[in-house]
Amino acid sequence: MRFSPISCEQREQMLDVVGARSVDDVFSVIPDEVRLRRPLDLPGGMSEVELVAHLEELAARTAHAGSLVSFAGAGCYDHHVPAIVDAVVSKPSFFTAYTPYQPEVSQGTLQAIYEYQSMICQLTGMDVSNASLYDGATALVEAALMATRATKRGRVIVSAGIHPEWRETLATYAVATGAELSECPTADGRTDLGRLAALLADDVAAVCVAQVNVYGVVEDVAAVAEVAHEAGALAIAVTDPVLLGVLEAPGALGADVVVAEGQSLGSAQSFGGPGLGIFACRDRFVRQMPGRVVGRTADVDGRVGFVLTMATREQHIRREKATSNICSNHALNALAAGAYLNAVGSAGLRGIGSLCVARAHYLRDALIGTGRFSAPWDAPFAREFALRFDGDAEEFVRAMVDHGFLAGVPLERIAARRPDPGVDASGVVLFAVTEKRTRAQMDRLVEAVMSL
Amino acid sequence: MYPKDLKYDKEHEWVKVEGDVVTIGISHFAQDQLGEVVYVDLPSVGDAVTAGETFGEIESVKSVSELFSPVTGEIIEVNDGLSDAPEVVNEDPYGDGWMIKVSLGDTAELDELMAAEEYEAFVSEEA
Amino acid sequence: MSQPTAQPLTGRLIFEKGTRESRCIEPPALDVPEIDLAEALDGAVRAEPPALAAVTEVDIARHYEHLASANFGVDTGFYPLGSCTMKYNAKVAEQACRLPGFAGAHPYQPEETAQGVLELMAGLADALAEVAGFPAVTLAPAAGAHGELTALMCFRAYHAANGDPRRRVIIPDSAHGTNPATVAMCGYEVTTVPSDARGGVDMDALRATLDTDVAALMLTNPNTLGLFDENILAITEAVHAVGALAYCDGANLNAILGKSRPGDMGFDALHINLHKTFGTPHGGGGPGAGPVCVTDALAPYLPGPLVERRDDGTFGLTWPERSIGRVRSFLGNVGVLVRAYAYIRALGGDGLAAVSEQAVLSANYLKERLRGAYELPYDRTCMHEFVLSGRRLRKEHGVRTLDVAKRLLDYGIHPPTVYFPLIVEEAIMIEPTETEGLETLDRFAEVMLRIAEEAAENPDLLHEAPLTTPVRRLDEARAVKQPDLAWRPDA
Numbered sequence A: 001m002r003f004s005p006i007s008c009e010q011r012e013q014m015l016d017v018v019g020a021r022s023v024d025d026v027f028s029v030i031p032d033e034v035r036l037r038r039p040l041d042l043p044g045g046m047s048e049v050e051l052v053a054h055l056e057e058l059a060a061r062t063a064h065a066g067s068l069v070s071f072a073g074a075g076c077y078d079h080h081v082p083a084i085v086d087a088v089v090s091k092p093s094f095f096t097a098y099t100p101y102q103p104e105v106s107q108g109t110l111q112a113i114y115e116y117q118s119m120i121c122q123l124t125g126m127d128v129s130n131a132s133l134y135d136g137a138t139a140l141v142e143a144a145l146m147a148t149r150a151t152k153r154g155r156v157i158v159s160a161g162i163h164p165e166w167r168e169t170l171a172t173y174a175v176a177t178g179a180e181l182s183e184c185p186t187a188d189g190r191t192d193l194g195r196l197a198a199l200l201a202d203d204v205a206a207v208c209v210a211q212v213n214v215y216g217v218v219e220d221v222a223a224v225a226e227v228a229h230e231a232g233a234l235a236i237a238v239t240d241p242v243l244l245g246v247l248e249a250p251g252a253l254g255a256d257v258v259v260a261e262g263q264s265l266g267s268a269q270s271f272g273g274p275g276l277g278i279f280a281c282r283d284r285f286v287r288q289m290p291g292r293v294v295g296r297t298a299d300v301d302g303r304v305g306f307v308l309t310m311a312t313r314e315q316h317i318r319r320e321k322a323t324s325n326i327c328s329n330h331a332l333n334a335l336a337a338g339a340y341l342n343a344v345g346s347a348g349l350r351g352i353g354s355l356c357v358a359r360a361h362y363l364r365d366a367l368i369g370t371g372r373f374s375a376p377w378d379a380p381f382a383r384e385f386a387l388r389f390d391g392d393a394e395e396f397v398r399a400m401v402d403h404g405f406l407a408g409v410p411l412e413r414i415a416a417r418r419p420d421p422g423v424d425a426s427g428v429v430l431f432a433v434t435e436k437r438t439r440a441q442m443d444r445l446v447e448a449v450m451s452l
Numbered sequence B: 001m002y003p004k005d006l007k008y009d010k011e012h013e014w015v016k017v018e019g020d021v022v023t024i025g026i027s028h029f030a031q032d033q034l035g036e037v038v039y040v041d042l043p044s045v046g047d048a049v050t051a052g053e054t055f056g057e058i059e060s061v062k063s064v065s066e067l068f069s070p071v072t073g074e075i076i077e078v079n080d081g082l083s084d085a086p087e088v089v090n091e092d093p094y095g096d097g098w099m100i101k102v103s104l105g106d107t108a109e110l111d112e113l114m115a116a117e118e119y120e121a122f123v124s125e126e127a
Numbered sequence C: 001m002s003q004p005t006a007q008p009l010t011g012r013l014i015f016e017k018g019t020r021e022s023r024c025i026e027p028p029a030l031d032v033p034e035i036d037l038a039e040a041l042d043g044a045v046r047a048e049p050p051a052l053a054a055v056t057e058v059d060i061a062r063h064y065e066h067l068a069s070a071n072f073g074v075d076t077g078f079y080p081l082g083s084c085t086m087k088y089n090a091k092v093a094e095q096a097c098r099l100p101g102f103a104g105a106h107p108y109q110p111e112e113t114a115q116g117v118l119e120l121m122a123g124l125a126d127a128l129a130e131v132a133g134f135p136a137v138t139l140a141p142a143a144g145a146h147g148e149l150t151a152l153m154c155f156r157a158y159h160a161a162n163g164d165p166r167r168r169v170i171i172p173d174s175a176h177g178t179n180p181a182t183v184a185m186c187g188y189e190v191t192t193v194p195s196d197a198r199g200g201v202d203m204d205a206l207r208a209t210l211d212t213d214v215a216a217l218m219l220t221n222p223n224t225l226g227l228f229d230e231n232i233l234a235i236t237e238a239v240h241a242v243g244a245l246a247y248c249d250g251a252n253l254n255a256i257l258g259k260s261r262p263g264d265m266g267f268d269a270l271h272i273n274l275h276k277t278f279g280t281p282h283g284g285g286g287p288g289a290g291p292v293c294v295t296d297a298l299a300p301y302l303p304g305p306l307v308e309r310r311d312d313g314t315f316g317l318t319w320p321e322r323s324i325g326r327v328r329s330f331l332g333n334v335g336v337l338v339r340a341y342a343y344i345r346a347l348g349g350d351g352l353a354a355v356s357e358q359a360v361l362s363a364n365y366l367k368e369r370l371r372g373a374y375e376l377p378y379d380r381t382c383m384h385e386f387v388l389s390g391r392r393l394r395k396e397h398g399v400r401t402l403d404v405a406k407r408l409l410d411y412g413i414h415p416p417t418v419y420f421p422l423i424v425e426e427a428i429m430i431e432p433t434e435t436e437g438l439e440t441l442d443r444f445a446e447v448m449l450r451i452a453e454e455a456a457e458n459p460d461l462l463h464e465a466p467l468t469t470p471v472r473r474l475d476e477a478r479a480v481k482q483p484d485l486a487w488r489p490d491a
Helices: A008-018 A023-029 A048-060 A083-089 A107-124 A136-151 A164-177 A193-199 A221-230 A283-288 A315-321 A331-369 A393-402 A411-415 A439-450 B028-034 B107-112 B116-126 C057-069 C091-097 C115-132 C144-161 C178-185 C203-209 C232-241 C250-255 C334-370 C391-397 C401-410 C438-457 C459-464 C476-481
Strands: A155-159 A180-184 A204-210 A234-239 A257-261 A277-281 A294-298 A304-308 A384-389 A428-432 B013-018 B021-026 B037-041 B054-060 B063-068 B073-078 B100-104 C136-138 C168-172 C189-193 C214-220 C245-249 C269-271 C292-294 C306-309 C315-318 C386-389 C427-430
Touching (some): A008 C334, A008 C438, A023 C334, A048 C091, A048 C115, A083 A331, A083 C057, A107 A294, A107 A304, A107 A331, A107 C057, A136 A155, A136 A204, A136 A234, A164 C144, A180 A193, A315 B063, A315 C178, A331 A439, A331 C057, A393 A428, A393 A439, B100 B107, C091 C334, C115 C136, C115 C292, C115 C334, C144 C178, C144 C245, C189 C203, C214 C232, C232 C245, C250 C334, C334 C386, C334 C427, C391 C438, C401 C427
Parallel strands (some): A155 A180, A204 A234, C168 C214
Antiparallel strands (some): A294 A304, A384 A428, B013 B021, B021 B100, B037 B054, B054 B063, C136 C292, C306 C315
């Protein structure tokens, strides 16, 4: 395929204007020593027909939520994406636009982001939201770094209940930025408050805790926020926005900053990316906040309009003193999140949340009832839960594939590089139950387990 | 444009000396270069300032500049009005647009500063 | 009834539409025993429901259709935004990323069930390695800035492993703002080197500041003036001579596909913006993807996991031996990677080289058409973009580059990048890309020449512009001074 519409004749015409004999002539500004004098060693081009066939073949060799009934979660969920969401994000004037730096012709993107920011504030109970970051893990990093700037303290405490990959990401950034990390293990599935109290001191900038942790357990954010505040540290809450119809807003529980992975709001699983980095905080941190933010104002004729604002925090103006090096956002995923929340509404979000919770409880009881699974702890949970299999977790998941299920995620696989000292991960499987999973599917899963 | 009773530094701040207290702001030239001022970040009363070092930041929509103290001393008053109405820096840079008052440590530092004519010549070279 | 008037397309928020009772998507009915939420969630049940919009599907469809119609994308018109490579985004790539095997795959499904998508990722990494001239690639970074940071973290780990921590990173004064911001985020200090009269790195200044405290040089080549640095080999040699590493910002890779490779220029690492060079859409600000390519010496430090092609022909995940760790969750912006892979396979090796040939020819063509009416501070053969200066219009007619940009909107053309690079006064940075036809290029040239005439004849017209857009110039000062960053139901 070729995407350039210029003909050979036109090319000659252009060379004339440029005053060059050939295109090669134009490239003579590249010194000879660094010119590539051979064709690229890549396969030849394809027609659209061949290309589609090739891509379909690759896609067909990948199982997906339509071919395996999925109980896998651990940060990426098979929630329903309403048809209207894809219709919105498929509009070319949204997805083929650049960052809205020319507000006069970018009101669509800008208003959509302003509305997204408003919805995130409503869900989280925060005052301000940025226009989004890359994903939940990097949003957590940015929150931790912001806390060190805001408090002028150097250490961050992270609950080991936060997804191991997020903690790994934080650790990678900590090495580069010089921030110090302390990890607080869990006990019985929740952040160990005794250990947390012992770790707190006057050098701690923030305590990071997950409202619904990697084990699916609902944590006591209010208690964590209280001890953090007593020590003069900020409370950073990790949440999952799709559950905020049933779960209390982290802002109402004392969180100062809320971050989340927003994939569950209308984005495809897409093998883990792109996701949506949700970042919201209290008003007083707005000038320390990373990333873009959209504000409402008026044009010269007094018409309501939207602009990127508070840009002096950002890299293109403040350069090495910027609050972050980020110079993009996941605008299309934020657009999807906005369309999603409009589609489900407040009552729908509560309905989805309570349905997930009810079904997750049903499945957990049923799996325990098979005699093959045991509960590693007794703790409240929402849409996801951890159970210990009486055999090898990886083998269990593989065996279930043959029965047509993606039956959860072995904890050891995701936690191997950064274990939680409070949990013995062997045999533990994480099961997620979205509103797409029916009782019939769960009953079939249980039958398949019984047949093992 | 450059009142005679003030002294100026090369970073475009002005000082007004009254006994051992000086008032500090930015010059007409500086506010004009910045464009509409939208935010001024100032220190607190009791903070120390050092000659040649930054004491705050001033922002327009698409730029940010540091504010440099022309003198060394302790801040005794801050113009809180600028947080609600930063545009006063544009409208009245030598009056209501003042930024901080400093109790002076070393009056000899004032000798380093430029008189109005000298500053005007300096500015016309920069422009 | 009053006079009929069309409602403005934008400005009215979704929260102000619909009725509080209206519903759209209903969740399915409960098919398991009901449970007590408060008990199940240990009392953490939400007291006040979030105030979201209450609208029906038709309200949503119209709302976003109105918003979209107030937006300008590549499918709307010419978008010569310098350094951003706003090329046409092939529709076949959009279709590809929505195939169920890609869109519906879970990152933790057993790898034998994910061979297709893993093969695609390995194939993309191989293709990028060949185009860039490096042996190792990570697909993890979510954006160019994220790629920069990833590479500098690898540099830091490399120096630390050699027992030689260093403090400074050198950046030319023509660099993108992300470069210094990344350097600071990675705990290094920025040293700026000036450009010389021909627009390249000032070699004397570079040599003068290079010492054993320098960790790296970050350079965009071709640079932000659209010029290929003729001294590139001397630059990377000088950097290596003091034990430092050379980083290439790949923002401008669209100029050199199949023509020259950063790996062959002596660079140690490069990030590639798939949303620029490899045709994935910009999405109104993202998501993009910023894969990083490195030399063998740096490969052990790459973030993990990497996709690996095994000897038995299968694909799996692996961790580099001395990896810096993770830089994000999961494996990368796979939806974007699928599009880039589709783009590369559609074009093939020859097609990629043809992309750069046309991109460079089109830029030089426009440069010739516009010289005279606008100043050309660096008058040389350019690569895929060039930088004009509106200095004379400002001096003679009081018309700023911003006014020229806003006037272009009235002609239905998206403005070029303006006021960047910082080293050019009243800069206008133009990148036509290879996907625009000669008619489009000619019309743009004519409009730009017409605007230069308007600046002389009627400067106020330009000060007032735009006149025809959904909204006109916005009060950005008010947006900062009276921040209104979110709608609230009580406000």
